[in-house]
Structure formats: C-alpha cells, structure tokens
Amino acid sequence: MGGKRNSPKKGDMASSSDxxxxxxxxxxNVEAEIDMVDATYRNLRGSTATLLREDxxxxxxxxxxxxxxxxxxRAxxxxxxQEVLDWGWQHNVRQLDSHQRNRIQLVxxxxxxxxxxxxxxxxxxxxxxxxxxxxDSLRNYFLAAKAGLNERGMFMIDAYGGHESWRSIKEKTKHREFTYYWDQEKYDPVTGHALCHIHFKFPDGSKLNRAFTYDWRMWTLPELQEILCEAGFSNVTVYWEGTDEETGEGNGVYQPCEHGEDDPSWIVYLSGNR
Ligand SMILES: C[S@@+](CC[C@H](N)C(=O)[O-])C[C@H]1O[C@@H](n2cnc3c(N)ncnc32)[C@H](O)[C@@H]1O
Incomplete structure (x- = not known):
C-alpha cells in the first residue's frame, strides 16, 4: 500500500483523516470476503478450514x-x-478480545x-x-503459495477486468464523510501495465491525493488460470457474480463458471487446490 500523499493543510479534514x-x-468488505472464502473451502474440501494465511x-x-x-x-x-502492519495491530488486532488476539500473527x-x-x-x-x-514472477509467487499450503489446502485470489478496466478511467464513490476516487491514470495495451491511484476528497474541499498508488500488470482470466495450472494447482476455478434481477447489478453471490459475460466491469474470484 505504498503511495504518495500531497501535504494537506493543517486543520482541514484531509489532515485529520487516516x-x-x-x-x-x-x-x-471483509465479512463478504470471508463468507466466500469459508464457503468455497467447505464446498471443495467437505470440511471447515481453521488456519488461514492472508498474503x-x-x-x-x-x-x-x-x-x-x-x-x-487462526490467521x-x-x-x-512495517508501517501498515503496525497500523493493523493498533487499530484492528488490539480491538479483538484476548482469545481472538492470541490466534493471529502478523509477520x-x-x-x-x-x-x-x-x-x-x-x-x-x-x-x-x-x-x-x-x-515468471507471478508463477514463482503462485509456486510459493502452493508450497505454503497443506495437502488439503486451497488458494484464492480475486481479479477484475472488463473493457472499462483496460483504459484510463476515473471513478468516484460518495461516502457520508468523504468521496473515494479510483484513478486508473495509465493503461498500456502493449505491456498490460496500469498505473492506478486512490484519492480521497472531503466536504471542506481538502484532498488526500494519491493516498495509495499501484503499479500493476492487468492479468487476464485466461492468463491467471493458465499460470495457476503451471504452478501445479488443480481444479482451478473462476467464480462469477450473479445478477440482481431488480437492479441489474451484481448480487454478491459468486458461482463457479466456465464462461462469463461481456460486462464492462467485473470482479471475480479464482481458486486452486493444492
Ligand atoms: C493492495 S494492499 C493489500 C490490501 C489488502 N490485502 C486488501 O485486501 O485490501 C497491498 C499490500 O501488499 C504489501 N506488499 C507489497 N509487496 C509485497 C510482498 N512482496 N510481500 C508481502 N507484502 C507485500 C504492501 O505493503 C501492501 O500493504
């Protein structure tokens, strides 16, 4: 979560934000994410998982x-x-009760x-x-993940794409106390590289520009499935989100699929068994 921040002015909302x-x-949305991860493991392995590693x-x-x-x-x-781990310890792990806290390790x-x-x-x-x-570098990471799993282990990642994702685009989402901006500043179709930023803007007009910056390669789903297989994962599966019939939007329910729809913008999960 590296990033470059403009210096907000003392006393404005940006300067007192975190x-x-x-x-x-x-x-x-960690509740929905863990619902998905937990249920997928149960479906694939017929038992519940206990030890999760969050990369x-x-x-x-x-x-x-x-x-x-x-x-x-345990997690x-x-x-x-270290900066983000310390933040997580202070603000998240310390809020757990002592039984929960003893079951989590940040490394x-x-x-x-x-x-x-x-x-x-x-x-x-x-x-x-x-x-x-x-x-090669992505396969090496997938190989390391596979090596970190026990015999009944499962690896799960998410991915996004669609033609709105493979271009420069800025999207905003209003929250009660701030506006979130996803800024895909550059997309290079030859290399597949994308430079993205997250900015936040506040009601008093102050901003946190480039609160986070990501220098990424936009991997496609066929590539991800192939590289997971090359790393030795079996039963590599893509999970596509269903549609809410009333709103036409995603309904938060992800099902295994062999084909998707030509959505302008989608998010999926992928799993592979060790
Ligand atoms: C996009 S943030 C992760 C956010 C979080 N996983 C989530 O779901 O919102 C990416 C994180 O990866 C960390 N990171 C980058 N390279 C890494 C590496 N090679 N090994 C471990 N962590 C790394 C960064 O420090 C940063 O905190």
Missing amino acids: RHSLYEQSVQ FCGTANTSCEWVRRRHGN IGLDTS NRDVRDPHGEPVDIIIAMNFSYQLFKTR
Missing part, C-alpha cells in the same frame, strides 16, 4: 474477521510494510519467502498479486 481507515471503509495483508482486517468468525480459527498475515515477510506452518487457505485479495509483472 488513509488506512479510509481505505478499509471504501475498498474492503499482502495490509491492515490485517480480513485476518481479524477470520479469527472472529469461529472459535479456533497469519504477511506484509512487507513482516515477503509472500514469496517460505513461512513455517502449512496452512489450509491462502488468500491474496484486492488484486495485490498484480504487482508481479512477468509470467
């Missing part, structure tokens, strides 16, 4: 939801930014480096693996 908290409010865990919000979800669930969060470690205990589930959400820009 970029990690704004990110959690606007980008994440690129950032503020460890998802890991906290995992340990809250079931007595006995390991990996991230290479400053590269997701490609081996980490001790084999786990039931590894997740890498909010497209973080897109920082690996070559097929």
Whole structure:
C-alpha cells in the first residue's frame, strides 16, 4: 500500500483523516470476503478450514474477521510494510478480545519467502498479486503459495477486468464523510501495465491525493488460470457474480463458471487446490 500523499493543510479534514481507515471503509468488505472464502473451502474440501494465511495483508482486517468468525480459527498475515502492519495491530488486532488476539500473527515477510506452518487457505485479495509483472514472477509467487499450503489446502485470489478496466478511467464513490476516487491514470495495451491511484476528497474541499498508488500488470482470466495450472494447482476455478434481477447489478453471490459475460466491469474470484 505504498503511495504518495500531497501535504494537506493543517486543520482541514484531509489532515485529520487516516488513509488506512479510509481505505478499509471504501475498498474492503471483509465479512463478504470471508463468507466466500469459508464457503468455497467447505464446498471443495467437505470440511471447515481453521488456519488461514492472508498474503499482502495490509491492515490485517480480513485476518481479524477470520479469527472472529469461529472459535479456533487462526490467521497469519504477511506484509512487507512495517508501517501498515503496525497500523493493523493498533487499530484492528488490539480491538479483538484476548482469545481472538492470541490466534493471529502478523509477520513482516515477503509472500514469496517460505513461512513455517502449512496452512489450509491462502488468500491474496484486492488484486495485490498484480504487482508481479512477468509470467515468471507471478508463477514463482503462485509456486510459493502452493508450497505454503497443506495437502488439503486451497488458494484464492480475486481479479477484475472488463473493457472499462483496460483504459484510463476515473471513478468516484460518495461516502457520508468523504468521496473515494479510483484513478486508473495509465493503461498500456502493449505491456498490460496500469498505473492506478486512490484519492480521497472531503466536504471542506481538502484532498488526500494519491493516498495509495499501484503499479500493476492487468492479468487476464485466461492468463491467471493458465499460470495457476503451471504452478501445479488443480481444479482451478473462476467464480462469477450473479445478477440482481431488480437492479441489474451484481448480487454478491459468486458461482463457479466456465464462461462469463461481456460486462464492462467485473470482479471475480479464482481458486486452486493444492
Ligand atoms: C493492495 S494492499 C493489500 C490490501 C489488502 N490485502 C486488501 O485486501 O485490501 C497491498 C499490500 O501488499 C504489501 N506488499 C507489497 N509487496 C509485497 C510482498 N512482496 N510481500 C508481502 N507484502 C507485500 C504492501 O505493503 C501492501 O500493504
């Protein structure tokens, strides 16, 4: 979650805001994410998982939801930014009760480096693996994930795309106390590289420009499925979101699919079994 911030002026709303908290409010829905991960593992493996590793865990919000979800669930969060891990510890892990807190571990470690205990589930959400820009580097990460799973382990990532995603575009979403901007500043169709930023704007007109910046390769679904298979995952599956008949919008229910629709903008999950 690296990024470059403009200096907000003392006393304005931007200067008293917290970029990690704004990110959690606007980008994440950890309850829905854990619902999906938990149910998918149960469907695939016929039992419930207990040990989850959250790669690129950032503020460890998802890991906290995992340990809250079931007595006995344990989580390991990996991230290479001590700043974000410390924030996550202060604001998320410390809010858990002591039983939950004892079941969570945050580790400053590269997701490609081996980490001790084999786990039931590894997740890498909010497209973080897109920082690996070559097929070899992405496959190496997937291989490391596979090596971190136990025999019944499952790997799950999300992905986004659609023709609105493969171009420069700025979208805004209004929240009660701020507006969130997703700014895909550049997209290069030859390399597939995209430079994206998150900005926040406040009712007093102040802004947090480039609160977060992502320098990514926009991987396509065929590529992701192929590379997961090349890394040795089996039963590689894409989950497509259903449509709410009244609104025509996504209904939050993701089902395994072999074909998708030519949506302008979609988000999917992918899973692979070790
Ligand atoms: C987009 S944020 C992750 C957010 C979170 N996973 C979510 O679902 O919203 C990406 C995170 O990956 C971390 N990161 C970048 N490279 C990494 C690496 N090689 N190993 C572990 N963490 C890394 C960054 O420090 C940052 O916190």
